[in-house]
Amino acid sequence: xxxxxxATNRWLPxxxxxxxxxxxxxxxxxxxxxxxxxxATLIGPLWSFVIPTFSILVYAVVxxxxxxxxxxxxxxxxxxxxxxxxxxxxxxxxxxxxxxxTRCLTENSHLLTRLPVPExxxxxxxxxxxxxxxxxxxxxxxxxxxxxxxxxxxxxxxLPLASVVWLLTALGMGTVLGVxxxxxxxxxxxxxxxxxxxxxxxxxxYVDNILPSALRGALPFHPLFPAMQLFRSMINGTPLRWTHxxxxxxxxxxxxxxxxxxxxxxxxxxxxxx
Numbered sequence: 001x002x003x004x005x006x007a008t009n010r011w012l013p014x015x016x017x018x019x020x021x022x023x024x025x026x027x028x029x030x031x032x033x034x035x036x037x038x039x040a041t042l043i044g045p046l047w048s049f050v051i052p053t054f055s056i057l058v059y060a061v062v063x064x065x066x067x068x069x070x071x072x073x074x075x076x077x078x079x080x081x082x083x084x085x086x087x088x089x090x091x092x093x094x095x096x097x098x099x100x101x102t103r104c105l106t107e108n109s110h111l112l113t114r115l116p117v118p119e120x121x122x123x124x125x126x127x128x129x130x131x132x133x134x135x136x137x138x139x140x141x142x143x144x145x146x147x148x149x150x151x152x153x154x155x156x157x158x159l160p161l162a163s164v165v166w167l168l169t170a171l172g173m174g175t176v177l178g179v180x181x182x183x184x185x186x187x188x189x190x191x192x193x194x195x196x197x198x199x200x201x202x203x204x205x206y207v208d209n210i211l212p213s214a215l216r217g218a219l220p221f222h223p224l225f226p227a228m229q230l231f232r233s234m235i236n237g238t239p240l241r242w243t244h245x246x247x248x249x250x251x252x253x254x255x256x257x258x259x260x261x262x263x264x265x266x267x268x269x270x271x272x273x274x
Contacts, residue, residue, distance in 0.1 A: 014267070015260045018118035025117065029125035034132055086235040087204035087228055089141055093134040094166045094224070095195055100126050101174025102181055103188045109274040119263060119270060123178060127171040134163050141235070153237025162231045165248050169227065172255025176262045182273045202228060223251045 019026060101123050105112065108122045138159045181187040202224055208216050219225050226247035233240050 013260045014264050015118070015120040018120045019124050022117060022121045026121055026125045026128060029121070030128035030132060033125065033129035037129075082235065083207075083232075084205055085141065086232040087202070089137065090134075090163065090166045090228065090231050091199060091202065091204055091224075093130055093137075093163075094170050095199070097127050097130040097167055097170035098174045098177070099188070099191055099195070100130065101171060102177040102191050104174070105178045105182050105270065106185065106188070106274070112271055113274055119267065120175075123171065123175050123259075123263075127167055127174070130170075131163065131167045134167065135160055138163065153234075155234040155237055155240065158234050158240075159231070162227065162234055165227045165230070165252055166224075168252045169223065169255045172252070172257070172259040173223075175259030176255075179262050179266050179270065182266075182270050198224075204228070220247065223255070226251065 104123050104126045105119060111117065111122070112119060138156075141159075177187055177191060202222065203211075203219070208219060211219075220243075226244040229244045230240060230248055232238075233244070
């Protein structure tokens with residue numbers, strides 16, 4: 001299972017080299033996680049789209065009358081259902097990836113203490129398993145947009161790239177939190193409690209023009225806001241802003257760098273704690 005050019009990998013951070021070396025294990029492990037998740041279910045992987053759809057419908061039905069006028073006054077050309085869908089779908093998979101990577105090291109402690117497989121392999125395969133479900137939900141999303149009256153644009157072809165941005169951000173953040181969770185097991189519970197706060201910190205189910213000017217001005221600095229705007233632009237076929245592309249890239253680099261540094265600094269003590 002271990003593959004890779006050691007002459008090349010020695011110049012890479014330990015975590016990155018480990019993923020490249022065990023890339024086949026990462027891929028097959030992610031597929032295995034998917035199979036376990038949907039084993040013995042009638043519709044299998046389709047649940048990865050059905051469950052988010054129900055969540056999105058709740059917001060679309062409950063808040064439609066309240067937010068429809070706000071959406072029009074903000075100059076959004078899409079319907080409120082499409083607005084919620086384009087924000088909630090990436091959020092749902094981001095939240096899933098973040099919570100799973102936060103628990104990943106402790107849940108795989110029986111493997112980490114017995115096998116010489118590096119920690120990053122389990123973290124990446126967990127995120128990749130969520131990513132397969134995420135990308136698989138994009139085609140039904142485009143179909144829903146078409147049914148809702150939106151004309152799919154060529155920018156829909158870029159949705160897998162936008163999905164990667166969300167998943168890499170979740171991987172970086174989840175790696176940091178996962179390492180901390182090894183030492184302080186309450187972290188995974190705190191993350192679950194913080195998820196609603198993080199959800200409502202983004203204009204997913206509401207329009208940002210309802211926020212006070214101070215909060216609205218702070219939105220561009222939110223780690224997930226640029227990625228969300230890119231995803232929405234691709235769904236709606238509106239021009240992609242280079243500021244959103246740059247900011248999303250910066251947040252991905254920062255989160256992954258933080259994850260790599262924290263994991264590499266604590267590599268020796270993680271297994272002792274487990």
